[in-house]
Amino acid sequence: MxxxxxxxxxxxxxxxxxxxxxxxxxxxxxxxxxxxxxxxxxxxxxxxxxxxxxxxxxxxCGCSFDYKTDREKMIDLVLYIYAQYSNLSTDEMNSTIEEVKNNSFISCSYARFEYYLILYMDNIVNKNISNVEFIEKMIEIGINSFTNNELAIYYDMQGLKYIYSKNSIKAVKFLEKSISFNSNFLMNNYHHCTIYLNLGYYNLAQIFINKSLKIALEDVMIERLFHLLLNQASLYINTLQYQEADRINLKLLEESYVRNDLFLRYCVLSNLTLSSLLKKDFNNGFVYIGMIDQKYLNDDYDLILYQIMLYFFSNDYISTKNHIRKALGNTSISSYYKNFFQGIKYLMDNKFIKAIERIESCYNLALTAGEVDRAMLVLKLLNELYLDCRLQNKLRKVKELQEKFYKMSYANQIIEDIGLKLN
Incomplete structure (x- = not known):
């Protein structure tokens, strides 16, 4: 140096x-x-x-400088922790991070910024964002001392932070910075394909899924490989290739039982439920959602939405209203889900104009947030409503929008071309 x-x-x-x-x-x-x-x-x-x-x-400043900490070893430790995260080795990752946190003297050494980068990974990956702004402030002071690999990890973690907060546009900004410093890390490629699925960049999503699968196989990251296959199945669902999606999901479901992996099972069953809902295979939809552990059903609003729609399309309005009432009672519910649930409630009360207004607003909210996958789900419901209400002009508009979604791979283009309102 x-x-x-x-x-x-x-x-x-x-x-x-x-x-x-x-x-x-x-x-x-x-x-x-x-x-x-x-x-x-x-x-x-x-x-x-x-x-x-x-x-x-x-x-x-009330501290003493530690000259013994080897910064190069700490840089290697940053890469090791990131590799553990990459292969879903959560227990090993958290154990290694705890060892670092228990040696706080590292924070006053040549490896101070590596120390904070490890804390940052801990906070983001484990979704404990209460102290993130302070850690970012510390890192930004010394960011010019980071290696390219450390910069790739830092920006990937920032991208992941915005993925968790469902801000797809900001997530892309940081993921692109990450991959500019190292294009061969599995996770920034994996996060790219995840966010591109959300944004509706289906061509780009497929490119990054292929690249991620190649890296995962070369580095023998088997655990992450399963979740990459989940992304491939999600892409098939979003592009209406239900048979291909179900083929992957059912194989992954078998694997989740072999490995006793509850989280993988939850993700797979979510995919299978959505696929069944979109195919109007409501019986299987109920079977799959009934297999999901209750703790996931309580916390995942997408699953709550799928469940409500299954009851609604099965004409079980009592169960639909009960689940809507329970969901709306949660003060943390977002505007998207609140409007969606209220729209379905208006449908059951035969207040079709109010229902359409609420559900159209969900489309706008999803598209503005860059969540094209959710916007597509809204369009499918709107298509049913416009048919029932004989709103031919709106029905034609939905068909045009759906065609544009499948033809284009860049969500911002879609927003610019068609605007944010269904006229």
Whole structure:
């Protein structure tokens, strides 16, 4: 490592420690008996910091610098944890992360930013986002010291954060940055195919599924391979290739029982339920959703929606209303699901105009959020409504929109071409 990089890295570390401790530069300058501009030059790497100065600055900040931590080994550990995540080795990943968290002295060492990158992976992957903004603030101070692999991991985690928050457009922005630093990591390719499925970029999704499958096979990442096949099945569902989708899903369902993998089973059964619903095979739809563990049924609003639609299309309006009432009682319900459920309720009350308005708003909400897969589901229901209400102009519009979805692979183009309203 060159002296310039050393100076820059050390300067960034000292700055981030000072920022974390909320200590003004003036206090550091006073303790060192130097000017604030000298402290600034140390933090920006323009001046080198002697060991004595590093120790003095850390002392003012209430910590001591650890010179023993090997940064190169910590970089390797970042890659190792990411590889564990890539192959769904959750227990091993969390165990390794806990070892790092129990050695907090690493946070005041040459590997400070690797320490925070590991904390960032922990928070994002385990969906504990309460402290994410602070960790990002620390990382951004020292991001210019990261290797390309670390940058690829950091931006992939940022993309995953927005995937979880269902902000597909922002997710793509960070995933594209990630893959520009390393195009051969399984996970940024996997996240690309996942988000492109959500956005309706079906051609691009297929490209990234193929690439991810190749990487998973080469690196023998068998656990992740199953979830890649799930994405392939989802793509088949979205493009109306139900027979191909069911073939993959049923094989994966068998595998989930062999491995006793509840999460894989839940994902597969969700796919099979949706496929049955879209094919109007309601009997099998009820069978598949009945096989899903109750804890997933309570937490997954897509599954709740599938269940409500199965009851609705089976003309079991009492069960439909009971499930809608229960879902609407949850204060955390999003506008998309709230409008969808209220729209179905209006249908059962023969208030067709209000029902159509609510469900059309779901289409707009889904498309604005870049969730083309949800928009397509809404269109299928609207198609049924327009047929029942003999709204021929709207029916023709739905057919046009569906054709555009299958012909185009770029969701922003769809938004620009057809607008956000069903006129």
């Amino acid at each position: 060159s002296n310039n990089i050393n100076r820059s890295l050390i300067g960034n570390i000292l700055k981030s420690i000072r920022v974390e401790k909320n200590i003004p530069m003036k206090k550091i300058a006073s303790a060192l008996k130097v000017s604030e501009s000298t402290v600034s030059q140390i933090e920006t790497g323009k001046n080198s910091a002697t060991k004595e100065k590093i120790n003095e600055i850390c002392h003012v």
